[in-house]
Amino acid sequence: MTDTLTPVLTDNWDAERAWTMAAYEERGGYAALDKAFAMGPDAVITAVKDSGLRGRGGAGFPTGMKWGFIPQDNPRPKYLVVNADESEPGTCKDIPLMMATPHTLVEGVIVSSYAIRANTAFIYVRGEVLHVVRRLQRAVQEAYLAGHLGKNIHGSGYDLDLIVHAGAGAYICGEETALLEGLEGRRGQPRLRPPFPAVAGLYASPTVINNVESIASVPAILTEGAAWFASMGTEKSQGHGIFSLSGHITRPGQYEAPLGITLRQLIDLAGGMREGHELKFWTPGGSSTPLLTPEHLDVPLDFESVGAAGSMLGTRALQLFDETTCVVRAVLRWTEFYKHESCGKCTPCREGTWWLTQTLARLEKGQGTEEDLDLLLDQCDNILGRSFCALGDGATSPISSSIQHFRDEYLAHLTHGGCPFDPAASTAFVPAGADA
Amino acid sequence: MSHPTNGLDEKTWGELREIAARYPEARSGLLPMLHLVQSVEGRVTPEGIEACAEVLGISAAEVNGVATFYTMYKRKPVGDYHVGVCTNTLCAVMGGDLIFERLKEHLDVGNDETSEDGKITLEHIECNAACDYAPVMMVNWEFMDNQTPESAVQAIDDLRAGNPVHSTRGPQLCTWREAERVLAGFPDDRADEGPTAGPASLAGLKIARDNGWTAGTASSKGENA
Numbered sequence: 015m016t017d018t019l020t021p022v023l024t025d026n027w028d029a030e031r032a033w034t035m036a037a038y039e040e041r042g043g044y045a046a047l048d049k050a051f052a053m054g055p056d057a058v059i060t061a062v063k064d065s066g067l068r069g070r071g072g073a074g075f076p077t078g079m080k081w082g083f084i085p086q087d088n089p090r091p092k093y094l095v096v097n098a099d100e101s102e103p104g105t106c107k108d109i110p111l112m113m114a115t116p117h118t119l120v121e122g123v124i125v126s127s128y129a130i131r132a133n134t135a136f137i138y139v140r141g142e143v144l145h146v147v148r149r150l151q152r153a154v155q156e157a158y159l160a161g162h163l164g165k166n167i168h169g170s171g172y173d174l175d176l177i178v179h180a181g182a183g184a185y186i187c188g189e190e191t192a193l194l195e196g197l198e199g200r201r202g203q204p205r206l207r208p209p210f211p212a213v214a215g216l217y218a219s220p221t222v223i224n225n226v227e228s229i230a231s232v233p234a235i236l237t238e239g240a241a242w243f244a245s246m247g248t249e250k251s252q253g254h255g256i257f258s259l260s261g262h263i264t265r266p267g268q269y270e271a272p273l274g275i276t277l278r279q280l281i282d283l284a285g286g287m288r289e290g291h292e293l294k295f296w297t298p299g300g301s302s303t304p305l306l307t308p309e310h311l312d313v314p315l316d317f318e319s320v321g322a323a324g325s326m327l328g329t330r331a332l333q334l335f336d337e338t339t340c341v342v343r344a345v346l347r348w349t350e351f352y353k354h355e356s357c358g359k360c361t362p363c364r365e366g367t368w369w370l371t372q373t374l375a376r377l378e379k380g381q382g383t384e385e386d387l388d389l390l391l392d393q394c395d396n397i398l399g400r401s402f403c404a405l406g407d408g409a410t411s412p413i414s415s416s417i418q419h420f421r422d423e424y425l426a427h428l429t430h431g432g433c434p435f436d437p438a439a440s441t442a443f444v445p446a447g448a449d450a
Numbered sequence: 451m452s453h454p455t456n457g458l459d460e461k462t463w464g465e466l467r468e469i470a471a472r473y474p475e476a477r478s479g480l481l482p483m484l485h486l487v488q489s490v491e492g493r494v495t496p497e498g499i500e501a502c503a504e505v506l507g508i509s510a511a512e513v514n515g516v517a518t519f520y521t522m523y524k525r526k527p528v529g530d531y532h533v534g535v536c537t538n539t540l541c542a543v544m545g546g547d548l549i550f551e552r553l554k555e556h557l558d559v560g561n562d563e564t565s566e567d568g569k570i571t572l573e574h575i576e577c578n579a580a581c582d583y584a585p586v587m588m589v590n591w592e593f594m595d596n597q598t599p600e601s602a603v604q605a606i607d608d609l610r611a612g613n614p615v616h617s618t619r620g621p622q623l624c625t626w627r628e629a630e631r632v633l634a635g636f637p638d639d640r641a642d643e644g645p646t647a648g649p650a651s652l653a654g655l656k657i658a659r660d661n662g663w664t665a666g667t668a669s670s671k672g673e674n675a
Binding site (some may be wrong): 022145185270335 | 472473474475477479481482484519520523529534538539540542544545547564577578580582583588591592596598599617619620621629632634635638641644646647648649650652653654655658659661664667
């Protein structure tokens with residue numbers, strides 16, 4: 015019987031100076047390297063396939079299968095690129111992981127690079143997290159000094175260089191091909207696929223791009239075994255994952271659990287919604303995943319079940335909003351975000367996000383008409399599935415789902431002549447005695 | 451080696467080349483190179499753009515195209531401290547909007563403007579991946595978690611007065627230029643400051659510990675590897 019919470023990646027976050035090599039090695043760190051070298055690269059790929067690990071960056075693509083797509087007969091160098099550009103609104107798991115235990119990620123990078131036969135790897139970390147960059151730089155430096163990186167690692171004959179690369183502020187660089195553009199020193203705009211990065215990625219060479227949490231999950235899969243990993247979770251969504259609770263909840267934070275835990279269980283663990291309030295709407299996996307409501311509290315948080323409920327598991331970024339929150343204000347703000355972050359490459363997203371913002375802003379001020387709701391849905395229809403990448407699709411998620419669940423609240427703005435909510439009531443520092 | 455003398459010193463030229471040399475293909479160095487330009491020049495200057503172009507053998511227009519794409523690159527001089535208030539939905543709802551309004555008023559500046567004393571540049575920013583600490587403020591891209599309008603004003607007043615201010619999950623705040631140098635890949639040896647994790651990061655782990663819940667790994671069963 016699996017425990018309710020299963021700390022693996024978070025297990026050493028309460029250790030003294032956990033970010034140091036000394037603390038990491040004291041807990042058996044870097045043991046996965048010799049294990050991998052003894053198994054050989056193909057067996058490592060097989061183990062990751064057998065574990066059932068699916069990408070933890072949102073899309074849920076099987077990690078081992080992705081590695082298997084690297085054409086080993088291609089004479090060009092192979093590359094591993096870690097997507098550490100965590101920027102999806104609500105998502106806040108990779109940053110604390112890299113802050114607390116950067117060596118877990120570095121160890122995962124070494125094993126994963128070995129599996130795909132890469133001799134150069136990169137961690138593309140967003141630039142807006144200075145102390146995380148410091149801890150990564152230090153961890154890589156320590157790993158070189160300890161002989162876990164560089165030439166002939168542990169006498170295996172395997173060489174690996176790892177470069178920490180700080181981005182410069184662009185949500186779109188979380189999209190893997192835009193990330194590669196950024197890493198090549200260009201504007202971060204997505205590339206047409208095919209060719210997929212596995213065939214022609216960084217420098218037109220075979221490249222694997224994986225999320226931080228995916229790569230950090232690899233060392234334990236090797237040391238504990240694929241069957242151990244697969245014993246957690248649900249049939250098609252196996253293993254542990256970090257669930258990030260934020261918003262109007264008593265104890266926001268990181269909760270590492272088997273996939274398939276429900277929001278009801280997580281809210282109970284986190285001490286309930288803030289006192290005297292109730293859940294109104296939530297995102298299961300960041301702002302690009304359609305909003306859900308209290309009727310979805312018992313949906314197992316795995317890829318299949320959340321999909322069947324009309325949303326996506328995404329990054330398990332559970333943003334919880336109580337009844338003091340205006341859904342129209344929330345959605346307008348997300349839409350402004352997508353407008354700001356649209357890279358400009360394709361017309362539906364570049365132009366569409368501006369139109370969405372204008373229409374929504376009018377509604378929020380109570381100046382539109384009911385027909386504007388149909389106009390919004392029509393605009394969404396012209397963006398979803400017609401954009402170059404998933405950013406445009408994601409921009410439509412909060413809009414169409416909020417109209418589906420909260421149409422009356424949009425209309426209330428029209429009858430009220432503006433927003434009927436008091437924004438002060440939803441803050442974390444509601445003044446005492448305020449009606450919140 | 452000859453190059454147009456344009457204000458950047460020899461050390462900076464050397465470091466720009468050093469960054470480019472870290473990568474299998476030099477152009478990959480452009481993002482960190484622009485961070486270095488900001489650390490030296492206080493913003494992305496025409497001279498800095500020319501230098502990057504020359505080191506990489508590409509046109510200034512190409513460098514400019516990149517510099518204008520990413521929001522961390524600034525065309526106007528930035529103050530000693532870049533203060534970013536998250537006003538993406540969750541932080542905004544939790545109080546980020548009120549904090550941003552209060553700071554605009556307090557500093558008498560608009561978005562992306564610098565206070566008269568040149569110390570503080572204020573900007574509203576997008577999600578910075580710390581939603582469990584909402585509302586969040588970043589100073590020189592260090593976390594200032596769980597802010598209120600009062601705590602934000604206090605931090606800014608302390609910075610303006612030259613008092614030491616610490617990140618809630620990191621070291622004592624350095625200047626924006628010093629921060630940009632770290633992002634360019636020149637460590638400042640301060641990785642050991644600050645805690646392993648903030649309280650919210652440990653919320654689930656604490657409950658697991660209290661209940662004796664584990665993932666059944668060898669180490670959690672006491673069979674140390």
